[in-house]
Amino acid sequence: MNELAELEEWIAVLDACVEPIATRPVDLTDPDWVRKMREGPHPLDEAGIRPAAEAALRDVLSSYVEGPEQVRALLRALLERYHSFCWATTLPFEPTPQGFRQQLLEMSVKDHGGDTRDMMVTLNGLCEQARDTGVDIRPLLLEVADFSSDVDKYGMGSMRSILLRAAGREPVGLW
Incomplete structure (x- = not known):
């Protein structure tokens, strides 16, 4: 469980870095808001944490696959708790x-x-x-x-x- 505590600390820091971007208001009255969102930088790039965030997600997935159901439940709860990290961090599809x-x-x-x-x-x-x-x-x-x-x-x-x-x-x- 010590590894999970370290992983949570790491994700908490990453979540704090991306949280201001994730919760930034969007002006829905601006007719170009969708285009601006699409053309703007990815939140992880804007926060300067993409490599670290993707590495953390890879560690989460590795622990998820290797661990018993108790660990999987803890990891699901962890990502629910750190919703900005969860929202912003995805791995590219191959x-x-x-x-x-x-x-x-x-x-x-x-x-x-x-x-x-x-x-x-x-x-x-x-x-x-x-x-x-x-x-x-x-x-x-x-x-x-x-x-x-x-x-x-x-x-x-x-x-x-x-x-x-x-x-x-x-x-x-x-x-």
Whole structure:
């Protein structure tokens, strides 16, 4: 557990660095707000912490896969607690089986992220992208479902049930 405490300290520092960017107000009355958001620097780059944040997320994923359910639950709670880090930090997608698995593990440990609907849209797109590059997604979805939480946090299904539905090759949605 000492390793988890050190990881939490590291993530807390990174979260504090990106938090002002994550919570900065967005002027929704500005007709160009979407373009400005897209064209602006990535929050991790703006904070100057991308390499450290991505390394921390890789450590989280490694501990998530290697640890028992108790550790996985602690890691899910950690990312929920440090929501600015969780919001800003993602790993790039590589269109390979390992890259797809890594993205699924990231979704699993983030356990719905900030919005289950957004996560479902992302999952559908990720599955489509992986299928288009020839990745056999079903066994990877089933594998990661085994790591995932059974808690239905927002009334749309648990992370495990959402991944299991996706393994059935149906688009993941609320219908």
